[in-house]
Amino acid sequence: MLDIRLIREQPDFVKSRLATRGGEEAAKIDDVLRVDAERRKAETALQQLNADRKRLSKEIGAERAKGEATGETEARVREIGSEITRLGEQTTAFDDEQRALLLGIPNLPDESVPVGKEASENPVIRSGGDKPEPKGALDHVALGTKLKLFDLERAAKLSGSGFICFTGAGARLERALIQFMLDLHTREHGYLEMSPPFLVRRECMVGTTQLPKFEDDMYGLEEQQLFLAPTAEVPVTNFYREEILAASELPKKFVAYTPCFRREAGSAGRETRGIIRVHQFDKVELVKITTPEESKAEHKALTADAERVVQSLGLHYRVIELCTGDLGFGSAKTYDLEAWSPGQQAYLEVSSCSNYEDFQARRMNLRFKDTEGKNRFCHTLNGSGLALPRLFAALIETYQRADGSIAIPEKLQPYFGATEIR
RNA sequence: GGUGAGGUGGCUGAGUGGUCGAAAGCAGCGCUUUGCUAAAGCGCCGUACCUCAAAAGGGUACCGAGGGUUCGAAUCCCUCCCUCACCGCCA
Numbered sequence: 221m222l223d224i225r226l227i228r229e230q231p232d233f234v235k236s237r238l239a240t241r242g243g244e245e246a247a248k249i250d251d252v253l254r255v256d257a258e259r260r261k262a263e264t265a266l267q268q269l270n271a272d273r274k275r276l277s278k279e280i281g282a283e284r285a286k287g288e289a290t291g292e293t294e295a296r297v298r299e300i301g302s303e304i305t306r307l308g309e310q311t312t313a314f315d316d317e318q319r320a321l322l323l324g325i326p327n328l329p330d331e332s333v334p335v336g337k338e339a340s341e342n343p344v345i346r347s348g349g350d351k352p353e354p355k356g357a358l359d360h361v362a363l364g365t366k367l368k369l370f371d372l373e374r375a376a377k378l379s380g381s382g383f384i385c386f387t388g389a390g391a392r393l394e395r396a397l398i399q400f401m402l403d404l405h406t407r408e409h410g411y412l413e414m415s416p417p418f419l420v421r422r423e424c425m426v427g428t429t430q431l432p433k434f435e436d437d438m439y440g441l442e443e444q445q446l447f448l449a450p451t452a453e454v455p456v457t458n459f460y461r462e463e464i465l466a467a468s469e470l471p472k473k474f475v476a477y478t479p480c481f482r483r484e485a486g487s488a489g490r491e492t493r494g495i496i497r498v499h500q501f502d503k504v505e506l507v508k509i510t511t512p513e514e515s516k517a518e519h520k521a522l523t524a525d526a527e528r529v530v531q532s533l534g535l536h537y538r539v540i541e542l543c544t545g546d547l548g549f550g551s552a553k554t555y556d557l558e559a560w561s562p563g564q565q566a567y568l569e570v571s572s573c574s575n576y577e578d579f580q581a582r583r584m585n586l587r588f589k590d591t592e593g594k595n596r597f598c599h600t601l602n603g604s605g606l607a608l609p610r611l612f613a614a615l616i617e618t619y620q621r622a623d624g625s626i627a628i629p630e631k632l633q634p635y636f637g638a639t640e641i642r
Numbered sequence: 643g644g645u646g647a648g649g650u651g652g653c654u655g656a657g658u659g660g661u662c663g664a665a666a667g668c669a670g671c672g673c674u675u676u677g678c679u680a681a682a683g684c685g686c687c688g689u690a691c692c693u694c695a696a697a698a699g700g701g702u703a704c705c706g707a708g709g710g711u712u713c714g715a716a717u718c719c720c721u722c723c724c725u726c727a728c729c730g731c732c733a
Binding site: 260263264266267268270271273274276277278279280281282284285290291293294295296297298300301464593595 | 652660661671689691692693701702703712713714
């Protein structure tokens with residue numbers, strides 16, 4: 221959520237930043253300004269009436285104490301009272317309208333974000349790891365099916381298309397990757413491990429910006445008003461919602477493994493081969509809560525922490541930066557980490573590391589007390605560290621051997637308990 | 643799921659339908675006293691929003707949330723949420 225004061229004081233700046241995203245968002249700013257003006261007008265009038273009522277009511281108390289008649293004053297207060305009810309309803313309506321508008325406006329891209337319309341304009345920041353020779357590599361579906369690492373057909377029998385069931389060595393490899401990543405981030409990068417609930421309240425989904433705009437992409441249990449979290453970002457970032465943290469305890473760094481649930485409405489047929497886009501997948505997520513002063517540096521560090529995973533596993537990868545037109549709704553700046561898929565001769569997005577600045581914190585009222593004792597909004601960041609199915613695909617495709625077996629990277633062997641799959 | 647108790651400022655904890663934004667204590671900050679520490683004394687000490695060019699100042703709201711009763715609600719009524727205890731069920 222954007223700061224209403226910023227919108228009020230620098231509307232042209234806000235509009236021009238929003239315009240870099242493309243789309244119609246900038247036009248909504250005028251609606252916000254209009255409603256804000258009406259809201260304040262009604263609120264000021266309401267407060268004046270409240271003050272009048274308060275004063276007169278006290279007078280009644282004083283008059284009664286002296287044994288004087290109060291009928292006339294009571295009648296006046298009653299009149300004010302009905303006016304207060306009317307204006308109060310108006311104020312609330314403006315309030316709700318303003319909030320609804322603000323919830324639908326995306327974050328301002330950071331000044332440093334390259335301006336562009338779509339994904340093809342995302343610049344490559346750096347790349348790493350050796351790119352394996354093509355050598356007629358099988359893709360992960362052929363490979364996984366042959367070695368019985370997962371079973372897509374039977375998963376569909378259980379839950380429909382877009383679900384995966386890992387089996388045997390595949391299930392074990394997935395578990396090994398999770399354990400490996402959790403250990404890396406907790407032991408070497410200083411993150412605190414969390415194992416949060418997968419079902420969260422509506423407010424949490426609003427807090428981390430999945431709602432209200434993207435409800436169609438979420439699985440909800442309406443009767444209980446709970447949602448299946450599409451990422452651990454939701455429960456973990458909301459952990460301290462509505463709290464005021466001490467500056468000295470920042471940054472908070474969390475890592476959490478959870479399954480993620482996404483309806484992927486409207487995504488049918490897009491990048492859906494095999495296990496690249498599924499309705500339920502596992503992910504190890506990194507989350508940071510920090511100060512505005514430190515968030516940019518923490519963002520770079522978080523991206524580097526995610527990068528360590530692909531480096532340790534010996535995969536070829538690249539880091540790209542999302543241009544303004546491709547930036548997610550709540551993000552001010554995002555780096556994507558993409559692992560190379562020899563089978564598809566393409567890069568797969570395995571992590572998206574974003575700085576939300578105070579956009580989420582404002583929605584969830586997450587603040588910290590700075591060194592001068594002032595309450596300010598925190599900055600929140602998150603990134604995958606990493607997403608499992610795509611990492612799995614890139615890994616088995618990269619490490620397949622001519623005889624059809626798959627080598628296990630050295631760092632993973634202690635977790636997997638073997639040096640190869642055949 | 644059932645029964646009971648309860649949700650008040652950073653914490654503990656009072657609170658009569660009217661001068662309660664809320665006693666008191668603790669913690670915190672400042673000052674005084676003091677060779678230092680300690681102790682004592684005095685003062686300050688919530689958040690959000692509105693108003694104001696800004697500061698100062700003024701105002702409103704907030705005692706779990708939302709409604710209601712009333713001239714007036716932390717206080718009375720209703721609904722919901724949460725916490726605690728016990729019982730039941732259960733991996």
